[in-house]
Amino acid sequence: MRNALDPIFSPFSCKSLELANRFVMSPMTRQFSPDGIPGENVAEYYARRARGDVGLIVTEGVGVDHPSAIGQGSMEEKDIPVLHGEAALNGWREVVDRVHAAGGKIMPQLWHMGALRKDNSPPHPEARSLGPDNMDESDIAAVIAAFARSAANAKAAGFDGIALHGGHGYLLDSFLWAQTNTRDDAWGGDAVARTRFPVEVIKAVREAIGPDLPIAYRISQWKLQDYEGSLAETPDELGAICGALVDAGVDIFDVSTRVFSRPAFAGSDMGLAGWIRKLTGLPTMTVGGIGFDKELAASFTQPTAAVDNLAEVVRRFQAGEFDLVALGRALLMDAEWVVKAREGEPFKPFDISAYSRLD
Numbered sequence: 194m195r196n197a198l199d200p201i202f203s204p205f206s207c208k209s210l211e212l213a214n215r216f217v218m219s220p221m222t223r224q225f226s227p228d229g230i231p232g233e234n235v236a237e238y239y240a241r242r243a244r245g246d247v248g249l250i251v252t253e254g255v256g257v258d259h260p261s262a263i264g265q266g267s268m269e270e271k272d273i274p275v276l277h278g279e280a281a282l283n284g285w286r287e288v289v290d291r292v293h294a295a296g297g298k299i300m301p302q303l304w305h306m307g308a309l310r311k312d313n314s315p316p317h318p319e320a321r322s323l324g325p326d327n328m329d330e331s332d333i334a335a336v337i338a339a340f341a342r343s344a345a346n347a348k349a350a351g352f353d354g355i356a357l358h359g360g361h362g363y364l365l366d367s368f369l370w371a372q373t374n375t376r377d378d379a380w381g382g383d384a385v386a387r388t389r390f391p392v393e394v395i396k397a398v399r400e401a402i403g404p405d406l407p408i409a410y411r412i413s414q415w416k417l418q419d420y421e422g423s424l425a426e427t428p429d430e431l432g433a434i435c436g437a438l439v440d441a442g443v444d445i446f447d448v449s450t451r452v453f454s455r456p457a458f459a460g461s462d463m464g465l466a467g468w469i470r471k472l473t474g475l476p477t478m479t480v481g482g483i484g485f486d487k488e489l490a491a492s493f494t495q496p497t498a499a500v501d502n503l504a505e506v507v508r509r510f511q512a513g514e515f516d517l518v519a520l521g522r523a524l525l526m527d528a529e530w531v532v533k534a535r536e537g538e539p540f541k542p543f544d545i546s547a548y549s550r551l552d
Contacts, residue, residue: 197507198535201518207444207476209405210354212248212298216531219480219519220251220302225551229275231284236291238551241528243297250297251356254304259339261323262305264314276301276343282350289351300409301347302356303340307364309417324367325374333390341397348402355398355406360413360449365391369434370424384430388437395441408442413449414465428458432472439473450481451488454505467514476516484523485543497543503534
């Protein structure tokens with residue numbers, strides 16, 4: 194398998210970002226940053242993956258500088274990091290420095306939970322949760338500015354790019370999805386009109402960070418409130434949505450699927466990352482089920498085994514479906530997963546207790 198994997202161990206570049214290989218650590222909520230401040234344990238957690246030859250690390254979701262950005266959601270979320278305040282920024286500088294010293298690159302995933310955040314939940318219980326149905330013009334302007342401030346802070350902390358969480362039913366995605374955005378003003382309408390809010394966020398982030406750092410945008414069909422939900426029913430609709438995001442300044446699409454090889458549309462076995470790459474011409478990142486025989490949600494309730502499904506990853510990579518290969522659970526269980534893949538060594542078994550550890 195070692196020689197077969199050579200294409201994924203080739204370098205990748207996008208604007209100022211230069212990676213030694215195509216393997217990426219996918220963002221995973223870890224809840225180990227009390228008061229939003231990442232400490233030594235968080236720095237070592239990410240540095241360990243960089244030492245394990247992960248080309249790019251995309252951090253856990255980081256709350257943007259807005260009081261309703263984070264709180265309790267579908268899980269008992271707490272201790273989620275932020276990117277504002279001197280202590281948090283100093284913590285992230287240490288994380289970035291440690292990852293760079295280990296030879297890796299790192300982006301923060303900027304996150305606003307939107308209406309999936311429960312009202313009255315900390316760290317700002319006084320702030321009401323926001324969604325397309327209850328945001329006025331001042332709310333919209335405030336959230337856009339919050340993303341821009343957090344992106345500027347990330348650049349100042351030395352991150353290698355900016356990742357935006359635009360999937361899974363969170364705030365950016367909720368404006369894109371017809372089921373949650375029923376507005377009849379300039380922030381709603383047809384598929385393209387519904388892109389206006391994320392488009393303005395992307396533009397503000399681009400202005401805040403300048404032209405050189407890449408912007409990655411996470412996009413998904415599925416939602417936490419509807420695993421079978423569809424952002425786009427047809428390739429044409431998907432192309433219209435993604436085209437607007439590209440025009441706004443996206444450089445890489447982080448395409449979140451429950452199973453990376455699942456066909457996105459009838460009549461083709463191509464996955465969602467492949468369709469977005471075909472429709473936009475931009476680099477895409479695939480994620481979902483690499484290294485395991487069960488998708489994420491099922492792995493919490495069903496026996497799950499570590500498997501080597503890299504032959505299918507390589508096949509689709511060489512067919513041009515995606516440029517980057519993101520790993521979530523695999524790197525959570527085994528910081529040396531990429532090294533083991535390269536050397537043909539067995540992977541660690543699935544261990545659900547890894548979700549409550551930071552190692």
